[in-house]
Amino acid sequence: MNITVFGAGYVGLVSAVCFAEHGHQVCCMDVDADKIARLSQGELPFYEEGLQPLLERHLAQDNLYFTTDIELAVQDGDILFIAVGTPSQADGQIDLRYIRAVAEHIVEYRTENGMVVVKSTVVPGTCDELQAYFGAALRARNADITLSVASNPEFLQEGMAIQQCLHPDRIVVGTADLHVADRLRAVYADFLTDPNRFLVMSTRSAELAKYASNALLATKISFMNEMSRVAEGIGADINEVRSAMSLDPRIGPHFLNAGCGFGGSCFPKDVSALAYLARQRVPDFTPVVLDAVLERNDTQRVWLAEKVKHIFGINLRNKTFALWGLSFKPNTDDIREASSVYIIDTLLKAGATLQVHDPLAMPMVQARYPEWRLHYVETPEAALAGAEALIIVTEWPVYRNFSLRTIKNLLKEPWIFDGRNIYDPKTTQAVGLRYIGIGRGI
Structure with a gap:
């Protein structure tokens, strides 16, 4: 399947390389021309164990390429994965400007039906917002196409991301459209050995699942750090x-x-x-x-x-x-x-x-x-x-x-x-x- 990944950061690059490893034809697009030039030569912008050999392999096999041409990227993919950054603002809320910028370009350049899958970490309601935007924007330009939006959060740990991406413990998909779910099930067919670990739910549940998972893990760490203060105070280890x-x-x-x-x-x-x-x-x-x-x-x-x-x-x-x-x-x-x-x-x-x-x-x-x-x-x-x-x-x-x-x-x-x-x-x-x-x- 032809897949486009928007964003060559940590999530986007790891996902793109792992899609290629599982047999897909992958385009990875980013606006950073220097990063794209280096990646096209096999140079990584960050270290992740196991990523370098996979990058080199799939560049050589020609089933992975990098580009700054967003029109080409929009048109080349059967499924468009958004994996751009969602940086935190001072008050804690996330900045969705990069998500929205990609969405605007998709509306501008897409000429046939497609699926847009949000892999970036976004707050619940973001996919619903994108779906409404696509509907209104396509009607405004009298485009006779449909864009379906799904949530597909990543659960990767740095340092182990390649193995976790290639062999995930679960795939979470947020959509109410059975056709969308089936197409993503096909994308991930070779990733999972247990089909019961492919979970389909509402977009808001999928979006919240990512936040809830990370919040629970952080809670465990902070709880143990609090207990460390108690232990130190009472003479325990x-x-x-x-x-x-x-x-x-x-x-x-x-x-x-x-x-x-x-x-x-x-x-x-x-x-x-x-x-x-x-x-x-x-x-x-x-x-x-x-x-x-x-x-x-x-x-x-x-x-x-x-x-x-x-x-x-x-x-x-x-x-x-x-x-x-x-x-x-x-x-x-x-x-x-x-x-x-x-x-x-x-x-x-x-x-x-x-x-x-x-x-x-x-x-x-x-x-x-x-x-x-x-x-x-x-x-x-x-x-x-x-x-x-x-x-x-x-x-x-x-x-x-x-x-x-x-x-x-x-x-x-x-x-x-x-x-x-x-x-x-x-x-x-x-x-x-x-x-x-x-x-x-x-």
């Missing part, structure tokens, strides 16, 4: 508490790690958007749980920096610290809403100098911080050399497996501030390190 909780089948083991807050392009934005939506659309209602999730995360993201200041003082001039991990999670170079950004801001404001390392994300941080007190180093060892303490923000495997004795020998003072609880307090103390984790009150 949150990791031991988690091990007991995770064996309860009603709870499960996932998203129970306490740490220095959640980040990325989804959880903060989606929880904020859902809270805003609830305030605007639901009469006499306050989203107290969603508000609490965001509030706890805001305080958790700087708690590690506050622990450093508690030990070394509020004035950190002439103090140098090693900071390991800049991306919001391992296996990505994404620093959007990353805890590292908030920790760096807090420590720089206090006068500190930082020696930072990350396997992938340093170029992203360098673009944000030309600050002379932020030194980018090529190895974890170089970050440690002469530093007052080590601050761990992202749980990359290279840090988990690092020699504690080497840390002790390279640091000026034997302090570890472990924002992801990757080390055992007793083991670190046995080699002479002073250990401060998250919720490690024992």
Whole structure:
């Protein structure tokens, strides 16, 4: 099937490559000419494990191409997937201008019946709004065609997106049109081994399913971060508490790690958007749980920096610290809403100098911080050399497996501030390190 994907960002590019991998002919369109030129040469604009070889394969096989020509993209696809960004505004609501811009071009250039599938994360009611817009706009230009709109939210995790896109745990489709549902079932026929995991529902239910899923995962993280404060205050270890909780089948083991807050392009934005939506659309209602999730995360993201200041003082001039991990999670170079950004801001404001390392994300941080007190180093060892303490923000495997004795020998003072609880307090103390984790009150 001929598929067009609008947007060559994280969701759009991963989706386009995975559609090609499952045998479709794919056009991926974006307005960023430099990005499209690089992609056409096989150069990725971001890192995602497993994406590079698939991109190269399908460029070579000629079943995937990239363009800035929106007229060509509109006309070339049997099904048009919208996967453009929906950035968050200051009050939490999302900006739909890029969705609407694509819709306007579809009306302008489409000459035959088609399906428009919204893969971008959008608030409930957006697909209904698009369907009404298409109907009115096509009537206004006397176009004798029909455009059907469906919701098809993505549920991808950065660092695992390729496998999750190629082999999803479910496909959610929002439509009341059985023909649309059947065509999308055909698109995804090779993606699912269990046809019962192809779920058809109303567009608003599909749109809300994405927000509700991310909000629940964020809630679990914020709840465990709140419990980490309790554990630390009463002398318990949150990791031991988690091990007991995770064996309860009603709870499960996932998203129970306490740490220095959640980040990325989804959880903060989606929880904020859902809270805003609830305030605007639901009469006499306050989203107290969603508000609490965001509030706890805001305080958790700087708690590690506050622990450093508690030990070394509020004035950190002439103090140098090693900071390991800049991306919001391992296996990505994404620093959007990353805890590292908030920790760096807090420590720089206090006068500190930082020696930072990350396997992938340093170029992203360098673009944000030309600050002379932020030194980018090529190895974890170089970050440690002469530093007052080590601050761990992202749980990359290279840090988990690092020699504690080497840390002790390279640091000026034997302090570890472990924002992801990757080390055992007793083991670190046995080699002479002073250990401060998250919720490690024992």
